[in-house]
Each structure stands twice: as C-alpha cells, then as structure tokens.
Amino acid sequence: MAEILGWIANALFIGGGLFKSPRVTLGFYALANILFMALYMIEGLIVPVITLGFVCCRSLLACFIDEKQNKYAVVSLTIAAVIVMAWNMQYTGDSLLIIANMLIGGSCLMRNHFVCFRLLTSASQLLWIIHSMLYGMIYSMIFSCLLIIGTNFWALFVYTGVKEWSIAYWRQLFVRPQAAAGLCPVAE
Numbered sequence: 001m002a003e004i005l006g007w008i009a010n011a012l013f014i015g016g017g018l019f020k021s022p023r024v025t026l027g028f029y030a031l032a033n034i035l036f037m038a039l040y041m042i043e044g045l046i047v048p049v050i051t052l053g054f055v056c057c058r059s060l061l062a063c064f065i066d067e068k069q070n071k072y073a074v075v076s077l078t079i080a081a082v083i084v085m086a087w088n089m090q091y092t093g094d095s096l097l098i099i100a101n102m103l104i105g106g107s108c109l110m111r112n113h114f115v116c117f118r119l120l121t122s123a124s125q126l127l128w129i130i131h132s133m134l135y136g137m138i139y140s141m142i143f144s145c146l147l148i149i150g151t152n153f154w155a156l157f158v159y160t161g162v163k164e165w166s167i168a169y170w171r172q173l174f175v176r177p178q179a180a181a182g183l184c185p186v187a188e
Contacts, residue, residue, distance in 0.1 A: 002042050009035035010144045017151025020159045022117040023063045026108065030059035047088040054081040055101070062108040071109065078105035096131040100124040115160065118152045125149045 009032040016028025033056045040048045058077040062070055078101065085098050107120035125145040132141045 002039050005035050005039045005042075009033075009039070010140075010147075013144065014147045014151055017121075017148055017155055020114075020155065022107070022111045022114060025117075025121075025155075026059045026111065027063050030056045030063070033059065047084060051081050051084045051088075051101075054078075054084070055104070058105065058108055062111050067112075070111070074105050074108045078102060078108075081105075091135070093131055093134045096127045096134075100127040100131075103127070115156065118156045122149045122152045125152075 012028050012032035012035070016025040016032070019025050019028070033052045037049050037052045037056070040052070054077045058074055058081070061073045061077075065073060081101050082098055085094070085101060089095065089098070101124075103120045103124035107117045107124070110116040110120060125148050129142050129145045131137075132145070
C-alpha cells in the first residue's frame, strides 16, 4: 500500500510538470504531497507530515489567492516549514532540503512568471538529487527527480516556443523590462 502511494505521488509530480499553467502544476504538486503525507503517517513520521502540511497549504493557496495575499502566505508558510525542517535536521546535508523548500517557495511567488517558476522548481529537484546521492537513497528517488526536471524543461521548451532555456530566461528577465521602458522591441 505504501509503495503504491509513493508511485502515484511521483506520477503526480511528474505529470504536473507537463501543464502550461504553473498554478495547475502547483495543484498537482499539492496532491502529490498529500499522498506523501499519508505515506509518512502510515510510517509514523510526524515531522515530515507537519512540513508537508505547510508545503501543501502554500501550494494550494498559491493556486487561488491574489498576489498580495500570496506573498504573505508563501513567506509565512515557507518560514514555518523551514523552522520545522531545521528543528528536525540531523545531518548537514539536510540543509539542502531546506534550500530546496525555499526554492519551491520562490516558485510559488513566481507563479505568474513561467520561466522563473520552471527554473526554480528544477533547481529544487537538483538539490533533492544531491541529497539523495549523499545519503544513499534509492535510485527511484533520483530517477523521479530527473523526470520532474525533464518535464519542467519540456514545458519550458514547448510553451515558450524557444528551443534553448537560457534564451527564454534572458527574455523573461531582461528583454521584457527593457521593452516596457521603450529600450528595445520584444519579439513575441
């Protein structure tokens, strides 16, 4: 039963990256985290359940609330999750998961900026891979993280119409603000 929950949750994480809307992706991630909460409750792991509770609330709220409320919700729920994670930190490498949590918090803040959302989500998965490799985690975790990164980059390439993510990132960060200031034209 527990293994099935884990695989379904991973499928939701991977499938969520295929959608254009970051809000839909966050909804899938929240559902996956709810399944992981159930899995951890079955295993009797209380601290991960509490942390994932904050993460789920943050993701679900980011799907529905306005920008100002989203900032407050994301910052406060990220801080709460970081405090719980830091309280339970057993190894120095666990700090990678705290940073990954903050990156996902950043992606919730960037829910209306497609490229930044995808890059922050992918960066958090890289930290999960490094953490998994440091502590000899099962290879399915590493494989799942690679698939999540893959779906995020797939979405980045497909939905931006740009074949190289660095160009998409450059366009999002520099060209649009300069175009708004009248400094350069924007090719849509």
